[in-house]
Amino acid sequence: MAKKRALPQSGSPSSKKQETNYEAIRTTKTSSAGLDRLTGIITQYGILECLACNLTAKDLFSLALTSRTAHQAILTNEESRLNLTKRSKCDSTGIRIRSKHHRKSSWFHKYPCTEYATCGSEDKLRDVESHPCASCGVNTCDECRIHCVYQSIHLPRDAPDELPYYSGFVLLNPPEMGILSPQQFGEDEEWEEPINGVAKPYHDQGYLDTALEDDEYADVESIEGIITLNLGRDDIEGNHSSGWHVPSAVVRAFWDITEQRKRLLCPTCFEKHADEDNWHMHDDDGMCQCTLKSRFLDRWICLKCFLEEEKSDQEFPHGVKKCQDVSNCSCGDVFTTYRCPRVLCLWCKGEVRQ
Ligand SMILES: [Zn+2]
Ligand SMILES: [Zn+2]
Ligand SMILES: [Zn+2]
Ligand SMILES: [Zn+2]
Ligand SMILES: [Zn+2]
Ligand SMILES: [Zn+2]
Incomplete structure (x- = not known):
């Protein structure tokens, strides 16, 4: 996780005592020459924009607290602050939140399953798109944002005539749910198999099954069908034609x-x-x-x-x-x-x- 940074780390204030550190750093004479040079660079907005692409939003705020000039260049103007955080690097917060909420089933360790849950800024093999969060403006990668169904776990096929197994999680709900690829459901569309152990996640696609460690029976549901249901008109009850519970166990998290x-x-x-x-x-x-x-x-x-x-x-x-x-x-x-x-x-x- 620790990345090489282009900036001096010694003066980087902890988020807790930012106010006091700010004063301390400002009055410290020792590293002032280097800091002056950095400050000179920062005031050139083009360079600052470039720099922002290699920093997380948190790094950017730390940098703003290293001097009055830096503070002015980065934080004083609301428009420029938003522009810079929009460019900053995703900081894996979403991946950390996912791992705190999602509980892998015992199957994960019993079988040679692989998990793909890596922040785009850490992933050197896949190009993960990122966009500013529509609510806070912080640049967030596709793995760190919310999905209706995270398809993150994969069990490779045993034999050529078999199909791989997929599973994942609904929103931030804990249980590991079974997911069927269109192919497993008898459709033509094939999901790519992992290359060099890196599986492409198929978030929000395929068919949702019950939790792997749940005995309750329920029909699988088309994920497309669930996520496009008009909620002003219909409730997410799931398939209950055969008299199962409402909501069905498969869609319960969405119902909630x-x-x-x-x-x-x-x-x-x-x-x-x-x-x-x-x-x-x-x-x-x-x-x-x-x-x-x-x-x-x-x-x-x-x-x-x-x-x-x-x-x-x-x-x-x-x-x-x-x-x-x-x-x-x-x-x-x-x-x-x-x-x-x-x-x-x-x-x-x-x-x-x-
Ligand atoms: Zn990320
Ligand atoms: Zn946000
Ligand atoms: Zn996506
Ligand atoms: Zn009221
Ligand atoms: Zn009232
Ligand atoms: Zn509404």
């Missing part, structure tokens, strides 16, 4: 996160919290038309921001959660047949059909 975005509000509170200006996200009647894809894939979101957004959905203080069996709005109003609660989508602030 999409139900969590709904709030029941009395008509008055609904009007207050719905956002009609968000018209581009709603259909002609102001109805929600969110999909998992529009929420988590079409928006490029880092995992830190994903966790924050999830938390703020959970803590939204108005109205009542759909799962709660209550007869009052949070304002005290009683829900009646004449004053039916309306369902607000916290993602688009539009109305969910019920």
Whole structure:
């Protein structure tokens, strides 16, 4: 993880005591000649932009604290700060968050499985695209951003006539889920096999199966079908034609996160919290038309921001959660047949059909 950096490390302040270190560094005379030269370079914005490409956003902030001039060049102007963090290198935060949440099954160690979960800035073999997070602006690679289904684990085929096995994780949910490639499902499309042990991840594709260590039976689901379902009209129940539980075990994590975005509000509170200006996200009647894809894939979101957004959905203080069996709005109003609660989508602030 430790990379060679083009900058002196000695004065790099720890994030904790940045304020005091700032003063200390500024008044230190010892390395001032080198620092002066660096400062001179930094004030040339073109060079600063170049430098930013080789630094993480955190490195960039550390650099800004080495001198008043550096601070001015990097942080004072909001526009230039955003421009620089947009160019900075992904710092593997998402990979660290993934490894904290995802739990590999016992199968992983029983069989010669391989895992691919590497930050784009650490991966020298694959070109991983990166974009600024739509929420915080920090440059984030495709492996460090949120995906609906991370296809990260692969068990190579045993014999030429067999097919490889795939598995992975739903959002940041812990259990390792089975994933079927289109070929395993009898379709023509073939997934490339790993070259030199490096498997290309097929995030958000193929068919989702139950958790590997779960005995519960449920039908596999088309991932494309799940992530493009119009959540303003339908709930993610999964395939339950044969009388299985609702939601089916395969889609439970998706059910949880999409139900969590709904709030029941009395008509008055609904009007207050719905956002009609968000018209581009709603259909002609102001109805929600969110999909998992529009929420988590079409928006490029880092995992830190994903966790924050999830938390703020959970803590939204108005109205009542759909799962709660209550007869009052949070304002005290009683829900009646004449004053039916309306369902607000916290993602688009539009109305969910019920
Ligand atoms: Zn990354
Ligand atoms: Zn972010
Ligand atoms: Zn992707
Ligand atoms: Zn109310
Ligand atoms: Zn919505
Ligand atoms: Zn309110």
